[in-house]
Amino acid sequence: MGSIFNEMLNPDGSVRGPYAQIHDWVGSLGTAHVERALKEAEGIFRRLGITFAVYGAEEASERLIPFDIIPRVFSAMEWRRLTIGIEQRVRALNAFLHDLYHRQEILRAGRIPQDIILQNAAFVPQMVGLTPPRGVYAHIIGVDIVRVSETEFYVLEDNCRTPSGVSYMLEDREAMMFLFPDLFKRHRVAPVENYPAMLRSTLESVAPSGCKGEPTVVLLTPGIHNSAFFEHAFLADEMGVELCEGSDLFVEGGHLYMRTTQEPKRVDVVYRRIDDAFLDPLTFRPDSALGVPGLFDLYRAGRVTLVNAPGTGIADDKSIYTYIPDVIEFYTGEKPLLKNVPTWRCGEPQALKYVLDHLAELVVKEVHGSGGYGMLVGPTSSSREIEEFRARLKANPKNYIAQPTLALSASPTFTGSGVASRHIDLRPFVLTGDRIRITPGGLTRVALKDGSLVVNSSQGGGTKDTWVLED
Amino acid sequence: MLGRTAASLFWLSRYVERAENMARLLEVGYRISLMPRAIEGHRDDWRSTLTSAACEASYFAKHKDITTPEIIHHLLFDDDNPSSVRTCLRTARNNGRAVRTALTRDVWESLNGTWNEYSQITPGSIGPDRLPGFLDWIKQRAMLFRGALLGTMLRHDTYYFSQLGTFIERADNTARILDVKYYILLPKPSDVGSDVDIQQWSTVLRSVSAHRAYRWFYRDSTYRPWLVAEFLILREEMPRSLIFCYQWLTRSLNGLGELYGQRYECQTEATELYARLKAGNMDDIFQSGLHEFLQDFVNANNRIAAQIAQTYNFP
Numbered sequence: 001m002g003s004i005f006n007e008m009l010n011p012d013g014s015v016r017g018p019y020a021q022i023h024d025w026v027g028s029l030g031t032a033h034v035e036r037a038l039k040e041a042e043g044i045f046r047r048l049g050i051t052f053a054v055y056g057a058e059e060a061s062e063r064l065i066p067f068d069i070i071p072r073v074f075s076a077m078e079w080r081r082l083t084i085g086i087e088q089r090v091r092a093l094n095a096f097l098h099d100l101y102h103r104q105e106i107l108r109a110g111r112i113p114q115d116i117i118l119q120n121a122a123f124v125p126q127m128v129g130l131t132p133p134r135g136v137y138a139h140i141i142g143v144d145i146v147r148v149s150e151t152e153f154y155v156l157e158d159n160c161r162t163p164s165g166v167s168y169m170l171e172d173r174e175a176m177m178f179l180f181p182d183l184f185k186r187h188r189v190a191p192v193e194n195y196p197a198m199l200r201s202t203l204e205s206v207a208p209s210g211c212k213g214e215p216t217v218v219l220l221t222p223g224i225h226n227s228a229f230f231e232h233a234f235l236a237d238e239m240g241v242e243l244c245e246g247s248d249l250f251v252e253g254g255h256l257y258m259r260t261t262q263e264p265k266r267v268d269v270v271y272r273r274i275d276d277a278f279l280d281p282l283t284f285r286p287d288s289a290l291g292v293p294g295l296f297d298l299y300r301a302g303r304v305t306l307v308n309a310p311g312t313g314i315a316d317d318k319s320i321y322t323y324i325p326d327v328i329e330f331y332t333g334e335k336p337l338l339k340n341v342p343t344w345r346c347g348e349p350q351a352l353k354y355v356l357d358h359l360a361e362l363v364v365k366e367v368h369g370s371g372g373y374g375m376l377v378g379p380t381s382s383s384r385e386i387e388e389f390r391a392r393l394k395a396n397p398k399n400y401i402a403q404p405t406l407a408l409s410a411s412p413t414f415t416g417s418g419v420a421s422r423h424i425d426l427r428p429f430v431l432t433g434d435r436i437r438i439t440p441g442g443l444t445r446v447a448l449k450d451g452s453l454v455v456n457s458s459q460g461g462g463t464k465d466t467w468v469l470e471d
Numbered sequence: 472m473l474g475r476t477a478a479s480l481f482w483l484s485r486y487v488e489r490a491e492n493m494a495r496l497l498e499v500g501y502r503i504s505l506m507p508r509a510i511e512g513h514r515d516d517w518r519s520t521l522t523s524a525a526c527e528a529s530y531f532a533k534h535k536d537i538t539t540p541e542i543i544h545h546l547l548f549d550d551d552n553p554s555s556v557r558t559c560l561r562t563a564r565n566n567g568r569a570v571r572t573a574l575t576r577d578v579w580e581s582l583n584g585t586w587n588e589y590s591q592i593t594p595g596s597i598g599p600d601r602l603p604g605f606l607d608w609i610k611q612r613a614m615l616f617r618g619a620l621l622g623t624m625l626r627h628d629t630y631y632f633s634q635l636g637t638f639i640e641r642a643d644n645t646a647r648i649l650d651v652k653y654y655i656l657l658p659k660p661s662d663v664g665s666d667v668d669i670q671q672w673s674t675v676l677r678s679v680s681a682h683r684a685y686r687w688f689y690r691d692s693t694y695r696p697w698l699v700a701e702f703l704i705l706r707e708e709m710p711r712s713l714i715f716c717y718q719w720l721t722r723s724l725n726g727l728g729e730l731y732g733q734r735y736e737c738q739t740e741a742t743e744l745y746a747r748l749k750a751g752n753m754d755d756i757f758q759s760g761l762h763e764f765l766q767d768f769v770n771a772n773n774r775i776a777a778q779i780a781q782t783y784n785f786p
Contacts, residue, residue, distance in 0.1 A: 224568050237572035247786050248473050259474040261628060261783040262731055 005149050005409040006421065007072060018073040018469055021186055026070055026412055026419055034069065034414050041067050041175045066462035067172060068413050069179065072424060072444040079468040082145070082153060082428075083438050085337035088328060090141055090430045093158060093315045095331035097137035100314060101127045111326045116319055121368075124276060124311030126283060130300055133206045134433065137309040140199070141430045142166075142443075145338070147409040154341045154406060156425065158324070160316040161308065162273050165443045165463075166429050167231040170195060170238075172465040173441075188470040190440035195429070196238035199271075202433035203239075206305050207268045215268040217241045218258060220249070222274045222290045232273050246274075251294035256304045269305045270295075276310045318367040318401050319345065341406060347398035355402040356393070359386050362402045363453075364393060377453055379405050408453055411464070413446055423447045425455050426466065440468035474784030476573055477632045479566040481785070483582065484620070484636030486563035490556045491613035492644045492678075494606045496524050497546050499677045501602060504539050506670070516674070517542055523644075523651045523678070526554055543602065548594040556609055560586050573629045577619035585612040628730055632783070634723040639776045642716035643769060648678050649703055650765040672699050679703065679711040700761060701753045713768060717745040720775070727783075737778035744771055 003011075008019040008026075015023045045064050074082070099105050100117060107114050117123055142163030144156040173192050177184055200217065207215035221232040223245050236243035248258050249267065257264035272279065278288040283296035298304045314320065322343045328336040344351035346364075355362060360383075364376040376389040393400050413422035428442035444464040445455035455461040500520035517537045521527045526545065529552045534541050549555045564586035567579055574582075597605050617637070624630040652675050672694035676682035681702065685691075688708065689698050704713050724738040756764045779785075 224565060229568075233568075233571045242473055242476075243572060244473065245475065248475050259784045259786070261472045261474055261477045261632075261727075262733075 004407045004421075004423075005147060007147075007409050007411040007424070018075040018078070018467075021183075022071065022073060025183060029414075029419075031418065037069055037179045038067070038414070040179060041069070044175055044178065045171065065168060065457045066448060066460075067175060068422075068446055068448075068462050068464045069176070070412050070414060070419070071176065071465040071467045072411050072426075073467045073469060074441075075469055076471045079440060081151075082338075085153070086143055086145075086428060086430055086438060087436050088332060088334065088337050089143065089155065089158070089324070090138070090432060090436060092324075092328040092331045093141065093160060094135070094137055094432060096327045097160075097309070097312060097315050098131070098135055099331070101130065101137075101311065106327065106330050109330070111330055112320070112323045117314065120314060120317060120319065122311070122313035122317045124314075126296065126300075127309065127311040132309050133208060133302075133305055136206055136432050138312045138315065139202055139206060139307045139309075139432050141432070142427045143430060144425060144427050146406055146425045148407050152339070154339050155324075156341060156406075157318070157321060158316040159427075160312040161275070163427070163429065164228040164231055164273075165427055165445075165457075166195060167234045168463045169429070169439070169441060169443045169466065170234075172443075172463055176465045187467065190468040190470050192439050192441045195439045196235060198431055198437045198439070199235070200239045200241070202431040202437060203269045203271055203305075203307055205433035206307065208302050208305055210303065211268045216266060217269040217271060218244045218249070218267050220244050220246065220270050220272040220274060220292075222278070226273070228273065235271075241271075246288075246290045246292050249292045249295070251292065251298055254298070254301065254303055256292070256295065256298055267304065269307060271307045276313065279306070279310060318365060319347075322401070341403045344402040346393060346400040346402060351402075352393075352397045355400075356390065359390060359393075361405060363405050364389065364400050364402045367399055367401060377405065380451065380453070405453060408447075408455075411444075411446065413448070413462075413464075415448070415450075420450065422450070423453050423455065424464065441466040472573075472628050475786050476570045477628070477783045478780065478785035479570040480573060480629055480632040481636035481639075481779070483563040483566035483570075484633040485640040486559040486566070486636075487582070487613050487616050488637045488640040489554060489644070490559035490563070491610055492641070493524060493546055493554065493556050493559065494609040494613075495678050495680065496520050496648075497543065498603070498606045499674050500542070501539070501606075502677070503670070503674060519651045520546075523648045524554060525647065526552055529553070543597075544594055547597070557589060560589050575619070575623040577623045578616065581612065581616040581619045585616070626726070628727060631723040631727045631730075634719060635779055638716040638719045638723070639772060639779075641711055642713055642720070642772050645679055645703055645711050645713055645716070646765050646769050646772070648675055649700065650762060650769070653761050653765070669694055672696060675699060675703075681709060681711065684709065697753060697757070700756070704756070705748060705751055705753065714745070714748040717741065717748055721745045724779075735778075735782045737775055737782050740771070740778065741775050744768075744775070 008016060008023060010016055042064060045067065096106065100123070106112055107117060138160040140163060142159040142165065144159065145153050146156055147153050169192055203217045204215045217239070218241055219232055219236040219239070221229060221243055223229065226232070233243055242258060244258055250257055250259065250264075252264075256267045256270070258267055274290050277285045278290040280291045280293060280296040281288045282293050284291070295304070295306075296310070299306050299310075321340065322345060325336045325340050328334065344355050346352045346355055355364065359376070360378045362378045364378070366374040376386065378386065381389070408423040408425060410421040411424045412419050415422070424444050424446045426442050426444050429439055431437040444466040445457065446462045446464055447453055447455045448460060448462050457463070497520070500517055503516045517539070518527070521530050521542070524546060529549075530542070530545050533551065534545070545552055546555055548557050550558060552558060564582045567574055567582040571579060620630070620633055624633070652671060673682055676685050676694065676699060685694065685699065685702055688702065688706070691698065702709050702712065706712050707714050707718060709715060720741050721738075724741050728734050728738050
């Protein structure tokens with residue numbers, strides 16, 4: 001897909017507008033200075049307990065995510081254009097979810113094959129006919145976006161279940177403001193610190209209609225062993241709401257309550273960070289000890305709001321992804337402003353043949369996988385890895401999709417051997433309640449290995465502060 | 472506040488207190504095991520350490536004989552022992568992590584830092600020469616935690632629940648240490664006033680860091696069983712005595728009662744126990760039997776702990 005877009009420099013070597021001052025600043029950074037700053041940053045993160053659990057890595061079960069001090073910068077104009085596209089997409093996703101669980105017009109119209117929805121494990125039949133408050137299903141969406149040129153952005157995937165990473169966005173900003181206050185004096189950077197307040201407003205705005213007075217919101221976590229537990233505790237603290245485990249909540253007399261040291265307290269909105277399957281052992285997985293028995297019945301009765309709604313996973317399933325441009329057109333009547341990455345569905349024989357012939361050039365992903373596990377990045381894999389993957393793909397082609405390796409844009413990043421170009425992506429966080437709210441910025445993830453395109457933190461990726469400059 | 476949050480605060484303080492007491496018991500046990508063989512019965516001393524630590528059952532489930540290295544390992548590092556220092560520190564830290572938002576940064580850092588360091592230590596590296604320093608370090612970390620708690624926590628329910636954990640545990644420990652001396656090491660008439668006897672009373676006092684305080688307080692050069700017992704049961708000046716613990720337990724329960732505007736049974740019962748200790752005298756206690764007195768106390772203490780858990784909806 002052509003050459004790699006450099007976020008800081010134009011092809012002729014001149015500096016792109018938003019980076020005018022960053023460029024000089026980066027040039028002025030001595031190695032010793034940077035190393036001291038990184039050490040300080042690490043100290044801040046450790047003290048705060050910002051860690052990320054990596055599944056399968058026992059000795060490092062609470063690891064820090066590497067943090068890069070060179071920010072990723074958008075101009076106000078670039079950001080405006082991007083947010084219009086994001087808003088369009090998020091509106092369409094919520095309309096899509098509403099339709100799938102009601103009249104299924106899009107299936108009737110033949111725009112998406114029925115089977116891939118109705119036989120999809122992510123489709124939750126218990127949601128059929130149910131309308132959540134304000135008709136919102138996916139209140140919190142993280143849209144993974146990559147940039148390939150000055151004006152071209154592609155959506156890699158939509159995270160409509162329980163997207164994580166927002167705490168890194170907030171902490172990266174805190175760290176940067178602590179380490180380089182000068183830099184902020186010289187720029188007008190849109191603040192991100194309102195996110196927890198915006199999240200709380202969003203959650204309160206979707207309280208059940210029967211809720212009188214100020215709604216009580218809680219955050220439901222699977223507990224301290226979850227990889228994102230730090231984020232759960234952080235957000236609960238920032239929002240000023242209780243951080244609950246399933247055992248703290250119970251259903252009685254048609255309402256949800258939490259067990260406190262005094263009287264039980266009624267709960268109206270549950271921002272849950274546990275998966276659908278574990279929400280309620282009476283409705284979903286009976287062996288779940290993480291959820292609350294009877295919760296789903298209450299939800300159906302409109303006594304409590306679950307955020308995000310159960311069953312939103314159908315909208316971000318990788319097998320549905322390829323249809324999202326149609327989804328956007330179908331519900332908004334507009335052309336999609338943000339593009340999808342061209343994708344081959346390996347379940348289709350023609351596509352499979354092409355993919356098998358071009359494995360070395362493609363990225364192949366499991367339809368249901370996440371976090372960068374179980375995927376093949378053709379161009380950076382050995383021929384042995386490719387052959388091993390070929391066998392897995394042939395055995396179960398329906399389980400995979402393939403995409404060209406995108407030339408992710410690159411940003412100056414501090415590495416062991418000085419400043420070098422590294423590939424990045426972007427996950428803005430979009431809140432939908434009484435209205436759509438998008439924090440100016442988001443989480444920029446960076447692949448720290450030279451040439452690597454995998455930015456996932458579970459695979460050694462790092463993060464950067466993301467700046468949106470004000471006009 | 473969630474009942475689970477209260478429970479975590481209670482247990483994390485309790486486990487830190489237990490870790491500290493364990494270090495103290497080991498310190499004393501180890502000291503005795505180094506004494507010349509002239510003082511017989513060092514196996515009995517280790518056994519009494521195990522009993523005081525309530526680790527007899529877990530130890531003998533794995534080991535047939537009492538040996539110094541195995542005892543040390545069991546009390547410091549054994550993951551199967553729910554009261555080993557390692558288990559205590561891990562549990563305390565995990566409880567702290569679950570209620571991270573209820574703790575001040577200083578309290579959290581003391582818990583987190585202690586566990587991070589402890590978890591890096593390989594048991595084999597703590598040989599006899601490093602043991603005393605290591606035990607000191609454990610005590611220091613527990614004191615750092617307590618200092619952070621006292622110095623930075625709001626006097627609110629979070630603080631009261633932590634205090635309850637500390638003093639329920641401490642009361643239990645002190646009562647147990649005294650009881651073991653009286654029951655397991657029941658003085659034979661011939662031993663009274665002998666070197667062995669003095670040795671053992673000094674052990675009891677050392678286990679609660681009170682051997683010097685005792686001398687200052689009673690201005691006495693020998694340990695008199697009568698006074699040692701009084702010191703550890705009835706003297707409010709002594710910060711590990713039963714009455715001191717109950718002074719603080721009532722204070723915390725009253726604080727909670729005021730905060731929540733409600734009086735509960737655990738508050739009444741703790742207040743009564745405190746009043747009994749305050750009115751108590753050693754004559755009566757010895758008359759009716761020290762062992763019986765201490766057994767009753769441990770049971771009452773356990774009952775109050777259970778009532779606290781029930782009253783405040785611990786899961």
